[in-house]
Amino acid sequence: MEGVWVVLLAFLTCGYFALAGFDYGVGLLLRLVGRDEPSRREVLRAMTPFFLGNEVWLVAAVGVLFGAFPRLEGELLSSQHSVFAVLLAGLVCFTVAVQLRSPGWDFLLVGGALVVAVGWGVLLGRVLGGPSVLWGAGFVALFSLHGAVFLAWRLSGELRRRVVSVAVSLVLPCVAFVVAAVLTAGSVPVPAFGLVAVVVVGLLGGVWVALRGGRYRVAFGCSALVCALPVVAVFGARSVVTVSVMADLSTLRVLTWAAVVVVPLVLVFQWATWRMARAAR
Template sequence: METAWIVVLALLTCGYFALAGFDYGVGLLLRVLARDERERRHVLGAVTPFLLGNEVWLVAAVGVLFGAFPRLEGELLSGHHTAFAVLLVGLVAFTAAAQLRSPAWDVVLVGSALVVAVGWGVLLGRVLGGPVVLWAAGVPLLFALHGAVFLAWRLRDGPRRRAVRVAAGLVPPVAGFAVAAVPLAGPVPAPGYGLVAGVAVPLLGGAWLALRSGRHRVAFGCTALVSALPVVAVFGARDVVGVAAMAGPGTLRPLGWAALVVLPLVLLFQWTTWWVRRVPR
């Protein structure tokens, strides 16, 4: 039972990083890829239909964390209250700025996307034991790459060409981050390190080749997987899994029934959103 709930929590968190990561990446690149107000509307119009659906993964993951793993939740929050508070403010501000879109909100949108990306980097660095500065710089680069690839897939003409150039230019520094960060994250077992590093670099190479050949869907799939890899590292950490004591049966039983209802709805909502907003081949 414990393993099953850990897998559910890991999958939900991976889904959040793989999908919401491009939301923040688009926010970071808004002023880089869009030259005027019309292009900025196109850029934000490409991402806003997915915004709330992508955040649902985080809400579901937090629900499982608080309900099934109260001790793990306490360990993760212990000593990181300020970082979590800043991250929460960034998440709320980013969502509000994206929904209340106007030129006056651009600064809030870009700034809050940076706060969220840096905040996740700081938390990952602290949990994994790596250099916090490296993670605080690397995660925004990773999200920016993911966002640029998403826009290369979803946009046309000038913004697409700029997105492809930016994405191709971000691949080398993100690959450098993956190589530098993984071996330095002390608590993760060595095999877990090799898996993450050994997967990230080939995926980034695949994304670069797919961009050059115009296969933007493939490139997006590659960067989505890379965005989820830090979560794999977290759940491979001995100190994190070691404190994952389960809640009592009185909590797990209703939580299990709720999960049987909520998780299919999350997946259905995601599938519907992507189907309705699909891009013709």
């Protein structure tokens, strides 16, 4: 049962990075891609139908963390409290700015997206023993790439050509980040980390090829996996520690009944969100 909860937490966290990652990427690129107010509104309209559905993954993952991994939650909050405080501030600013967006809110929208991207990168980098600056900058690049690929899929005309150019230009910096992350993560002896890095580089190559060929859905699938796989590396690095800080077995049995209800609801809500957005397009 312990293994099931580790897999569930990893699954929900990967889902959050793979989907909400493009929300933050769109926020980071808002002023770069949208060069006037009408184009900025079009950029945000492409993302906002998916926004709340994507954030549900984070809510579910936090619920699992607090319920099934109480000691891990305590250790993370005590050791990384400053990172979590900044992350929370960025999430609040970004969410409020998206919901109440007007030209005057762009500073909070872009700034919130930047804080979230850097914050997640710093947190994962610290877990894997890598330099915080490298991981913060690397996640800005990864989320920006993911957001650009998403916009290439959802937009058309001049805006699509613009974001495709941005996405293609971001592939090489993302590859450089992955290589540098492997070379600087020596404090965490994870044999699988190198394999994950090879897969990520291969997926980045897939993004480049798919964009060049106009296969935007394929490119989006590749970039979603690119954003999720660093989470896999973290769980691979900390799997033994994660199991050791779980709740007792009786608590896990009770939580399992809640998970049987909640996880399918998350999946159904996500499916319905994408279905409605597709029908409205």
